[in-house]
Amino acid sequence: MSDEHNKPGFFEKPENISMILKVFYVICVLLVVADFIVHRHIYHDWENIPAFYAIYGFVGCVILVLIAKVMRKILMREETYYDK
Known part of the structure; x- marks a missing residue:
């Protein structure tokens, strides 16, 4: 048996999970910021919220x-x- 099978996977390492979460949060913030910058063609008044x-x-x-x-x-x- 090799140590290859006992090696933890990418998603089993806590540092990888925290990095993925940080990237996810940055993407979420960028999308909210883009909502204020990008002009949208709205059809209903509630889309202005x-x-x-x-x-x-x-x-x-x-x-x-x-x-x-x-x-x-x-x-x-x-x-x-x-x-x-």
């Missing part, structure tokens, strides 16, 4: 998660469903 699309996307994801939780209660089978 600063960071409207970021808020809209976040609220949409939260709603999807909440709907999925309710659907899980309705659609979930017991653990021994296939063993019967």
